[in-house]
Amino acid sequence: MAGETAESLAAQTGVDPKTAARWISPGRVPQPRRRAQVATILGRDVGDLWPDVLKRREPQWLREWVDWEREAVTLRWFEHTWIPGLLQTEEYARATLAGEPLTSGEVDELVASRLDRQTILRRDRPPLLSAVVFEGVLYQSAYGDRDLMRKQVEHLATCAALPSMQVHVVPKDVGMYPGLGGGFIIAELPTGEHVAHADSQARAHIENDAAQVATLSRRWERIRGEALSGAQSLDLIRKAAGSWT
Numbered sequence: 001m002a003g004e005t006a007e008s009l010a011a012q013t014g015v016d017p018k019t020a021a022r023w024i025s026p027g028r029v030p031q032p033r034r035r036a037q038v039a040t041i042l043g044r045d046v047g048d049l050w051p052d053v054l055k056r057r058e059p060q061w062l063r064e065w066v067d068w069e070r071e072a073v074t075l076r077w078f079e080h081t082w083i084p085g086l087l088q089t090e091e092y093a094r095a096t097l098a099g100e101p102l103t104s105g106e107v108d109e110l111v112a113s114r115l116d117r118q119t120i121l122r123r124d125r126p127p128l129l130s131a132v133v134f135e136g137v138l139y140q141s142a143y144g145d146r147d148l149m150r151k152q153v154e155h156l157a158t159c160a161a162l163p164s165m166q167v168h169v170v171p172k173d174v175g176m177y178p179g180l181g182g183g184f185i186i187a188e189l190p191t192g193e194h195v196a197h198a199d200s201q202a203r204a205h206i207e208n209d210a211a212q213v214a215t216l217s218r219r220w221e222r223i224r225g226e227a228l229s230g231a232q233s234l235d236l237i238r239k240a241a242g243s244w245t
Contacts, residue, residue, distance in 0.1 A: 004042060013037050019190050022071075030067075062113075065197045065206050070120055072187035076220050077131045079183040081140075083152060084131045086118050087159050087167075092152040095142040121164065130166040132220075132227050134179060138169070138240035150244035157237045160230070168227035169236050178222045186216055 006021035013020065013034060023030045023038060030038065039049055069075065077084045083092060093111045102110070120126060138156075142148045160167035170179060185197040196207040196216050207213055228236065 009038060009041065012041055016190065019071075022190075030071075062204075065204075066117060068187050068189065068195050068197075068206075069117065071189050072120075072127045073190055074128045074188040075130070076186045076188075077129065077183075078133075078179060078185075078220060078223055079131070079137065080134045080179045081137065082183065083133065083137060083156060084183075085114050086121060086129060087131060087156055088114065089148075089152050089155050090115060091145075091148045092142065095145070095148060098143060126164045128164055128166070130168075130224075132168045132170060132179075132223055134170045135172040135236065135240075138237060139243065146244045150241055153237060153241040153244060157234060157241055160234045160237060166230055167233055167237070168224065168230060169233040170223065170227045171236075174226050177226045178219050179226075181219075184216055184219075186213065186220060 006017045009015075009023070010017040010020040015034070023034070042049070075086075077086070082088075082096060085093070088096070090111060093114050094107065097107050097110060100107075121129065133156075138153055140149075142152075156167065159165050170177065183199045187195050187197070189195070193208075194210075194213045194217070196213045198205055198207055198216070207216070227233065
């Protein structure tokens with residue numbers, strides 16, 4: 001990059017050289033503030049350095065989170081009502097958008113965006129994804145499409161068996177537990193910083209206030225404490241997949 005090395009870029013931007021080295025790796029896009037810094041240092045346009053920025057499919061409001069997600073070394077994801085987005089099949093992703101005031105083209109773009117985000121799990125060094133879901137999600141009908149649900153739960157079982165993923169299930173008989181407040185994601189960045197993404201009936205929001213993220217981290221630990229072990233969860237997921245045949 002114009003005579004610059006990862007070390008020189010790191011020195012000028014105040015980051016670790018390993019972080020700077022990732023910026024020039026295929027498919028790795030820096031956070032917005034870093035893009036501008038690096039583009040200025042190199043005397044180049046952001047679009048020239050990272051063409052994918054100009055082709056992004058996710059909604060504008062979600063882009064900041066996707067940038068964090070791409071940088072994360074660990075993702076802790078809890079869902080009470082859905083399969084986590086990074087573990088969804090295309091058909092399931094479409095079903096989650098059914099009934100929304102969207103055109104078919106808008107649905108196509110949102111689904112494509114969600115599937116694009118899953119590419120981080122196929123990198124040579126993917127983040128560790130630790131997902132916790134409520135058992136009811138595995139048996140929740142997708143508008144009566146049993147084949148869709150069978151394929152989705154089978155896909156979840158396949159993911160749960162991968163070394164870079166941990167999938168745990170909170171059993172239905174657990175009663176009231178901290179997860180009733182809704183789903184959220186906590187991303188750990190290479191710097192050790194943590195940011196969170198919290199869902200709601202309205203637009204989800206990003207949380208990077210340290211105290212608020214710490215509150216979600218405590219909640220995560222309490223939820224994880226109610227979940228089954230990895231092996232027990234995988235057995236339950238496979239049983240659920242069989243129930244849709």
